[in-house]
Amino acid sequence: MSVSTLDTPVNTSSNPNLSRASTAPEAKAKGPAPAAPSFNGHNATHVNFQTRDNHRGPVFGNPQPATAHQCHANHYGASAMPAFLDLFKQWLGHWFGGHRPTQRPGCSNPPPRPMPGASNPPPRPFPTIGRPYPTAPGRPDQQYSLKNNEDLARQLRDNFNAFIDPRNPGHVTIDSIHAMAGKSWSSNPVMNENIRLANELLRRPDLLNALDRHSTTGALDGLINRQNVNLVISGENYFKYKTDKELAAEMYEHFNELKSTPWQRELSISDLRKLARQPLTGDSPQDHLIQLAQEILKRSDALKHMDQNNDGHIGRDTLYWLSR
Incomplete structure (x- = not known):
């Protein structure tokens, strides 16, 4: 008895549990299920070129779910590539363009030093x-x-x-x-x-x-x-802070009041002493004259200049010139 090798199906899949792709609508909703290659009759190996976002190139057979390690590796590779390109461009610019590469904080760069005095001002000196x-x-x-x-x-x-x-x-x-x-x-x-x-x-x-x-x-x-x-x-004398010149002006202004009699031409120093001995009465005009006489008698040097003839009399014209 002879057996034809063409009538015996040959399974080329290494996984005996693989099943053929289902043509039901439910299977299409979940994604295409690739069928194992078969050489039975006129059937040819089925190749699925449908790809997912996280795969590159055609997928042969049923795709296996990606593990957590693979996801992390894919993510790291996708995110590291732009950073690597940036660093590579900076390196090229540093060596061929004369520019320093941009420093990124945290990538082997020390943190910026705080400004001295920004938070700790120097102690103030004793004022x-x-x-x-x-x-x-x-x-x-x-x-x-x-x-x-x-x-x-x-x-x-x-x-x-x-x-x-x-x-x-x-x-x-x-x-x-x-x-x-x-x-x-x-x-x-x-x-x-x-x-x-x-x-x-x-x-x-x-x-x-x-x-x-x-x-x-x-x-x-x-x-x-x-x-x-x-x-x-x-x-307590009102004129104690007055200068000799100011006293001469006051005596010139009150020349007639300081004289004992109105018809005298000159002011007698004896009349000044008599007036200075009078007590203060509380009458401001009279007290003004009394304090004026008392103060000028305390200043013998100024009184000597007023008595130019040294005869004990003071002329009105002399007071005028001393007050200027």
């Missing part, structure tokens, strides 16, 4: 050490400009030793006041107050003249002692 007094000499002090002359004189008396001129022991001079005003602003609060006092004293020449004026002659000798300061503090 007074080594700095001059904020108010320039000659300009008013916001606090000391509100004090009256007597308050400033008291402060000078209380700190008298700090202002003493070493060249004139026991005396404060204009030079020593200037020296105090020119000192640097320090961490010693007492010294700083003396600096402010000196600056304010230099802004008030009327007060300095009153402090400098000799207690007997009234002359400005440039020396200030404790007695001068106490006289300014305790003095």
Whole structure:
């Protein structure tokens, strides 16, 4: 008995469990199922050229589901290719174009250094050490400009030793006041107050003249002692801060009122002494004349200039020229 090899079907698939592709509509909905190649009769091997998004090229047979490792590898390969191309272009530009490749943070590049002082500012220095007094000499002090002359004189008396001129022991001079005003602003609060006092004293020449004026002659000798300061503090005379020139102007204006009799041509110094001995009555016009006589008699040096003939009389014309 002879057997024909053409009647025996030969299965070329390595997987015996593979089944033929189903032609039912349900199978088409799920995707085409490729059939195993067969040489039975006139049947030829079935090749499926339908592809999916995650496959490249034709698929032979039934496609197997991709594993998680394969998905990760495919994703890494798809995402790494543009990055590789960018780095390659940058490398080419660096070597052939003269440009540095763009640095990407995190790719072997250190993080940017923070700006110094952006979050940690340097410590502020002490606001007074080594700095001059904020108010320039000659300009008013916001606090000391509100004090009256007597308050400033008291402060000078209380700190008298700090202002003493070493060249004139026991005396404060204009030079020593200037020296105090020119000192640097320090961490010693007492010294700083003396600096402010000196600056304010230099802004008030009327007060300095009153402090400098000799207690007997009234002359400005440039020396200030404790007695001068106490006289300014305790003095109640309205004219104690007036200059000799201002006193001459006041005497010229009230020349007739200062004379004892209206028909006298000149003002007698004896009349001034008589008027100065009168008590204050509270009548402002009369008290004004009494204080004027008292103050001019304290300034023997100025009174001597008014009595040009040294005869005890003061002429009206002399007062006019001294007031100019």
